[in-house]
Amino acid sequence: MKFHNKTKKRLGLVLLGLISFSLFSCNNKIKEKEDKNIHPMQTIINANIIRSVDADVEVELKSDIIHNFDGDNARMVFPKGVRAWFYDDMQKVNTYLEADYAINYQNSNQVLLRDSIMIIDYVKKDTIYCQELIWEKSLKRVYSNKPVMRIGVNGIAYGDGFESNERMDSLRIKNPRGTQYIYEE
Numbered sequence: 001m002k003f004h005n006k007t008k009k010r011l012g013l014v015l016l017g018l019i020s021f022s023l024f025s026c027n028n029k030i031k032e033k034e035d036k037n038i039h040p041m042q043t044i045i046n047a048n049i050i051r052s053v054d055a056d057v058e059v060e061l062k063s064d065i066i067h068n069f070d071g072d073n074a075r076m077v078f079p080k081g082v083r084a085w086f087y088d089d090m091q092k093v094n095t096y097l098e099a100d101y102a103i104n105y106q107n108s109n110q111v112l113l114r115d116s117i118m119i120i121d122y123v124k125k126d127t128i129y130c131q132e133l134i135w136e137k138s139l140k141r142v143y144s145n146k147p148v149m150r151i152g153v154n155g156i157a158y159g160d161g162f163e164s165n166e167r168m169d170s171l172r173i174k175n176p177r178g179t180q181y182i183y184e185e
Contacts, residue, residue, distance in 0.1 A: 040067035040077070060085045063102075078102040082113070088123075095168065096120040099133070111135040121168060126152040128171070130162075140166045148173060155180040 044066040051059045064080040082102045086095040100115035113133040120127050130148040135141070145161040150173060159173035 041070050042068040044068070056089070057087050057091060059087070072107070074106040076104040076106070078104075081115075094121070094123050096122070109136070109138040111137065119168065124152065126150060126171075128162075135166060137166070142166050142168065145174075150178075153181070 045064070047061070047063045047066050049061040050057055051061075061082060061084045063078045063082045065078070067077040067079065069075050069077070078099075079101060081098070081100040084097045085093045086097070088094045097113075097117070097119050099113040099117045101113070103112045105111070111134070113135075115131060117130045117133050118127065119133075128148060128150050130144050130146055132146040133142060133144050136143075141163070142165070143161065143163045148159045148162050150157045150159075150162075150171070155178060157173055157176050157178040159176045161174040162171055163174070164171040
């Protein structure tokens with residue numbers, strides 16, 4: 001069977017169109033799958049979340065906006081920051097935490113806080129400032145590998161990060177330096 005040049009060109013254009021259409025269709029399916037991870041399945045405005053155990057409040061969390069994502073990379077994103085109050089057994093606030101950005105990765109059980117983090121420990125009268133904090137919930141560990149400043153009644157300490165348990169009662173600053181106050185009687 002012999003094809004004329006015009007027929008060959010038309011056949012080539014049809015094949016090219018079919019190939020382009022199939023590539024475009026595959027591309028859209030891939031893009032749709034990616035979009036599910038780009039767009040939140042739920043957005044919460046002016047959130048006020050309270051976690052309690054046996055009617056005793058443990059944590060109160062507030063955020064202007066929370067985006068919930070599902071799937072393999074399920075997470076809660078706090079793009080405008082988060083404020084949290086941690087209560088003791090007597091229902092008094094013992095710690096306050098504030099950060100300009102946060103992500104709670106639900107599959108890895110990890111929380112990442114970033115930008116202008118401030119932690120006030122009302123019991124120890126300490127305030128910690130840093131730019132990044134990671135909370136590994138399953139290990140009950142909190143740490144940072146970024147510069148940190150701790151202001152307390154005994155002085156000011158700077159460091160290259162810190163490690164602690166999640167209750168922040170065993171805080172250890174990496175490479176500490178700073179000013180120590182000495183009180184004379």
